[in-house]
Amino acid sequence: MRRVLLWGVAAGVMLALPLAFRQSFALSMLTQMGIAIIFALSYNMLLGQTGMLSFGHAVYYGLGAFVCAHALNAIGAGRLHLPVTLLPLVGGLSGLAFGVLFGYVTTKRSGTPFAMISLGIAEMVAACALMFPGFFGGEGGIATNRVVGQPWHGITYGPQLEVYYLIAGWCLVCMIAMFAFTQTPLGRMANAVRDNPERVRFVGYNPTRVRYLVFCVSAFFAGVAGGLGTINYEIVTAENVGLGASGNVLVMAFVGGAGYFLGPVIGAVLVSFLQSVLSSYTQAWLLYFGLFFVAMVLFAPGGIASLIALHGPALRHGLWPRLVRGYLVAGLAVCVLLAGCIALAEMIYHAERGEEMGKAYAVFGLAVDVSQSLPWLLAGAALLAGLALMRPAIRVVRHAWSDVHAQLQRIAPR
């Protein structure tokens, strides 16, 4: 019952979001997030639930997207009769078909060999994308037009808002379906295979078969995401099957938290947000994004979801003020460090590429002349001060946590 309520809330939020964000920029970001959520959740079926680290999941997204682009063009030419609303199903089925084909080879092994084979298949498909321009469209990719066929109750999918609702609807359905999958015998055995594949064999299951089946299901949902991508962007290129796209979905699942069902959702929303917002502020955004990923792997390997889960008990027992004080102090040190870091990165970037961008330049809204030494000294000092403050800052947070732990012990001893 509680679950139904939660999904209801999710549906309500999805319905209401466009009312809050009316600008086309925000709306296109929201559609991007919806696609990313499906893709990241499908990836986490492998990583978080079955313990398979794939470097080639974009293959199934991308191939689903390509098939959908051709299907959409066929609908436009009148050779195929299918409502655009159901097009993602075509993507899902083609993702599934390629999953059945490639997954059979990939899931023969687990662990590092699995990762290597997935990488090999990704390379192979990416190479094919440039070798077979008939299907992949070569460098330019396949362009298409989503406003085809008969409008259904006036819906043409011309306006971005209609596309948003299409994607939101599919996103909700896929989320529910993927959650339901975790609650089936196969979904449970996937967790068992992740934990201990050897033992699974002695309770009657073939771990290779479990991996293969999960892989196929996951490829299906990746294909659905690909189909929605085709409708949204109206173009599919070789980049969509490439290693970059595969790495991106890995980062989403990991940053969000592969150990939790909702982790990849958080990761997909956050990464999509950073990608569209950060990239509009600075050219060096990929650098920051990389640093952020490294910091997450180092300090919060369980992802954001695990950080949230960590704070659950403290929140429930009202112990958060003690933590907030610690975080504020530590946050100050982190801000100094980040300020130094960002200022330096931006100034180096500007010094290297200054001629193209013009001499006048601003960091944090301040006009900066990179030919002077003062800005460099200030930025360097901030970086060093931030680094020096990190140790006491970490101590403050540790202290706060040990206090909270002690209090939790008293309230709810284990």
Next chain:
Amino acid sequence: MSFAIELKAVHKRFGRTPIINGVDLAVSEGERHAVIGPNGAGKSTLFNLISGRFAVTSGQILLNGEDVAGRQPQEINRRGLARSFQITNIFPRLSVYENVRCALLWSMGYGYSFWHRMGALKDVGGRADDIVERIGLAGRRDRPAGVLSYAEQRALEIGITIAGGAKVILLDEPTAGMSRSETADAIELIRSVTQGKTLVMVEHDMGVVFGLADRISVLVYGKVLATGTPQEIRANPAVQEAYLGVPQT
């Protein structure tokens, strides 16, 4: 006379090193059989051969009369043989209840289904709770198995092994590393959960062996030195010499 397990001239070599040198062993239905022997005698290897973890080099392994040598572990398990491990082998991130449930699914016919909802499978849930209760972990039902104490993990190991209702149970040193009182509890547990089943166990603790087993086989250098009732084994001079290392007068 039909045997639950029968080994005929089983050999196993790792590379050129022979580990099992022609073992013949027969365990009747409902018997509790202990395999003892010094370290390195090949006891665990024998279990790995019977349960399909390793393939035999030559020989036959009959499970209820059917040759299962060379079959995959899951196929042997589906034919009614379950085993535990000397080094605890559970699903550490799953809860105790979930561990037992996973061990039940195949035997209850759900296979690779993705069209059943686990929560709605009352038969599986009921039996899983039943087993959690029987292995004395009801108070730990929803804890991740990885955080249990050692003795609790050993109990869960047995729970996973018996969950599927296999008729033949192999236990590999079920009481290894336990304190005296924990051992006593474990023996009681083993006795109750293997009621009416065929049990083969490897064990170092002679108290456990003589208290639990109907018959004992002594394995030395990959060969069965003697098989018999506890009294016969105790009285066997060859066993005394080989196993205890001192000729008894």
